[in-house]
Amino acid sequence: MISLESVTKTFVLRKKAGVLRRARSELDAVREISFTVEPGEFVGYLGPNGAGKSTTIKMLTGILTASSGRIRVAGLDPSRKRTELARRLGVVFGQRTTLWWDLPLRDSFTLIRHLYKVEQGLFRERLDELTELLELAPFLDTPVRQLSLGQRMRGDLTAALLHRPELLVLDEPTIGLDVVSKATVRDFLARVNREEGTTILLTTHDLGDIERLCRRVMVIDHGVLAFDGGLDALRATAEADRTLIVDLARPGPAPEPPGVRLIRREGPRLWFALPPNVNPATVIAEVTRTHEVLDLALREPDIEDVVTRLYTNTRIEPGVAR
Ligand SMILES: Nc1ncnc2c1ncn2[C@@H]1O[C@H](COP(=O)(O)OP(=O)(O)OP(=O)(O)O)[C@@H](O)[C@H]1O
Structure with missing residues (x-):
């Protein structure tokens, strides 16, 4: 077309x-x-x-x-x-x-x-x-x-x-x-x-x-x-992180699955940043192996962040004025 x-x-x-x-x-x-x-x-x-x-x-x-x-x-x-x-x-x-x-x-x-x-x-x-x-x-x-x-x-x-x-x-x-x-x-x-x-x-x-x-x-x-x-x-492509939100059954030491970062904590609720190369299933398996978990949610990166990140990553040949 x-x-x-x-x-x-x-x-x-x-x-x-x-x-x-x-x-x-x-x-x-x-x-x-x-x-x-x-x-x-x-x-x-x-x-x-x-x-x-x-x-x-x-x-x-x-x-x-x-x-x-x-x-x-x-x-x-x-x-x-x-x-x-x-x-x-x-x-x-x-x-x-x-x-x-x-x-x-x-x-x-x-x-x-x-x-x-x-x-x-x-x-x-x-x-x-x-x-x-x-x-x-x-x-x-x-x-x-x-x-x-x-x-x-x-x-x-x-x-x-x-x-x-x-x-x-x-x-x-x-x-x-x-x-x-x-x-x-x-x-x-x-x-x-x-x-x-x-x-x-x-x-x-x-x-x-x-x-x-x-x-x-x-x-x-x-x-x-x-x-x-x-x-x-x-x-x-923009390498934006996904977020894994975990509700632990009890407050206590946070799990430490490899390759992810704990970015926020409110009582028993934890927020982890998952880079694109990390498989959420592996992280979830690891967290549930070591801790009792009440609820889990995986949030996709906000498209707004993704696009902003893409713009800043692609300043290849700016301006193109001659
Ligand atoms: N008629 C024109 N003469 C000279 N430069 C122009 C002309 N039209 C657009 N430009 C320039 O070309 C570039 C691209 O403009 P364009 O309007 O296509 O952007 P855009 O992506 O639609 O932007 P916006 O989201 O602000 O509408 C800008 O640097 C603009 O100043």
Whole structure:
């Protein structure tokens, strides 16, 4: 569905360097990135501010042209076949709307129907379906400017999916949303991916989105792809510790299983840090052999810590300014 081969995007920067002179420099916002996304995948695209996420998305949707490398989306070269691609692609930017500010939501959808040349019957059917799933009925006749952020986002998602695209690209779709709206949007996206088989590429700073939705994560840092794999592999790569919580039957000397650290203690409750190379089963067997245990819990590393750790571990060739 998406294929990038060694894609680089270089921006030319001109800074004032005197009264008349301007110094010219170049910046690789994205450098030699390669990945493929198969039909039906739900992939998270993560990275700190300025990492190159938006630049990648703009190249995928044909807004920007790559400086070098090869991009194919749904078999098309996005910068050359932008109109053709638009019919097969839905895009949502959390920070700005594609809807018409002064028009009621319903009228925006009608305009979009004409834009994408969706047949009237199919349009009605699809709008009814999306209206029900996203509970849009109460504000279909409200001008977009009067909608709350959560309602507007549901409107934007509908607009992006009216023409049943095969691929949905989302740039921060849950930004600024309250907990309830976030849950609605996440449930909806999971459903669209699962039931309609829509391929989804999701850029977010909200790691809750990633944990809830994405089986695969790509991390970009300073324009370079720093990780591509599953969430578990991400945790292992960043070498974050798991936590084993043990409730002893009685307070007393703590067990000392090899390879782990006791990081906290509250009466009979103990917290151990387990490095990725330590097998929890071995630790648990050792603890229960030497002590009477009432309860045990194994906690996976917090994805937030994992990503922060990954960013700090991958300062490979920072900046890439020339
Ligand atoms: N049109 C442009 N001209 C010059 N430099 C640009 C342009 N667009 C982006 N950049 C630079 O390219 C780099 C990557 O920017 P990009 O917007 O892709 O990052 P991002 O990962 O989307 O960040 P954020 O999470 O803050 O949105 C940044 O250093 C940015 O300043």
